[in-house]
Amino acid sequence: MCPIFRFAPSPNGALHLGHALSALINFEAAQRRQGQFLLRIEDIDTIRCTPNQVNQMTDDLRWLGLDWPEPVVQQSSRFDVYAASIDQLKQRGLLYPSIASRKEIRQAIARSEEQTGHPHPRDPDGAPLFPRHLLKEKEHANGDCAWRLDMEKAMKLVASAPLNWQENGLRSPSYPQVSAIPAQPNAWGDVILARKDCPTSYHLSVVVDDAAQKISHVVRGQDLYHATGLHRLLQQLLALPAPLYHHHRLLTDIAGQKLSKSRGDLSLKTLRAQGATPADIRTMIEFSDDDLAAFLY
Numbered sequence: 001m002c003p004i005f006r007f008a009p010s011p012n013g014a015l016h017l018g019h020a021l022s023a024l025i026n027f028e029a030a031q032r033r034q035g036q037f038l039l040r041i042e043d044i045d046t047i048r049c050t051p052n053q054v055n056q057m058t059d060d061l062r063w064l065g066l067d068w069p070e071p072v073v074q075q076s077s078r079f080d081v082y083a084a085s086i087d088q089l090k091q092r093g094l095l096y097p098s099i100a101s102r103k104e105i106r107q108a109i110a111r112s113e114e115q116t117g118h119p120h121p122r123d124p125d126g127a128p129l130f131p132r133h134l135l136k137e138k139e140h141a142n143g144d145c146a147w148r149l150d151m152e153k154a155m156k157l158v159a160s161a162p163l164n165w166q167e168n169g170l171r172s173p174s175y176p177q178v179s180a181i182p183a184q185p186n187a188w189g190d191v192i193l194a195r196k197d198c199p200t201s202y203h204l205s206v207v208v209d210d211a212a213q214k215i216s217h218v219v220r221g222q223d224l225y226h227a228t229g230l231h232r233l234l235q236q237l238l239a240l241p242a243p244l245y246h247h248h249r250l251l252t253d254i255a256g257q258k259l260s261k262s263r264g265d266l267s268l269k270t271l272r273a274q275g276a277t278p279a280d281i282r283t284m285i286e287f288s289d290d291d292l293a294a295f296l297y
């Protein structure tokens with residue numbers, strides 16, 4: 001079977017060196033494995049993701065030497081597909097409407113921390129888990145609200161078998177390794193799967209599209225490592241196949257901070273304007289066969 005890789009950026013800011021690393025690993029891994037490389041535009045946030053940014057992004061990637069089959073899937077044209085998955089989960093009673101505002105959530109957590117003297121549990125990204133037990137969430141019939149996953153109910157449904165994902169580690173002939181990593185979706189609590197202002201979420205649309213595009217290898221940064229546990233749960237609930245995963249190194253700046261679009265620095269656009277060549281970009285990110293080791297053997 002021909003392996004299918006994808007690079008799936010969100011065009012809510014300029015592509016930076018970290019994106020170049022991820023895109024190059026996916027593109028070259030696909031080439032080495034005689035596979036296919038797809039570009040997918042994850043633009044469910046239709047306010048922050050603009051057509052200009054999509055154009056800049058595809059231009060940067062072509063300049064870097066990448067190509068991909070057209071047409072490119074844009075998530076903003078697939079809201080009806082995500083809505084069908086949301087409906088499926090709603091019909092099985094796995095989602096509940098959530099009307100609590102950010103302020104109400106913050107206040108409920110602060111009150112509870114004050115009363116118990118214990119810090120409220122946090123998800124792997126450091127955000128407080130949704131305090132359902134502290135809030136009186138009312139049924140809200142008109143659909144104008146967010147929908148959260150009932151994590152406890154979902155975990156019970158998948159409890160009959162261990163939930164793992166396959167992580168394709170950095171391999172060598174002497175160290176060929178795909179490891180089963182235990183998925184811990186409950187570390188995320190009752191996540192929002194459909195927002196009030198957007199009928200889906202990153203977590204839902206990414207698993208729906210990886211399955212729809214028959215992605216065999218999901219290769220992305222270490223920052224999404226823990227989210228993979230939640231993605232495995234959603235795949236299980238929606239009866240979607242599980243791809244192989246590989247979480248690659250992240251680039252950090254001199255201070256050890258993860259590079260990000262919001263910092264505005266080191267965007268490919270700026271580096272190009274300053275005269276950098278695609279070869280310079282590869283040198284700056286220290287791109288080498290080591291980055292492809294997971295796919296070479």
Ligand code: GLU
Pocket residue numbers: 008009010042206219220224
């Ligand atoms: N769209 C996500 C981002 O730009 C990446 C999604 C993924 O690779 O799973 O951070």
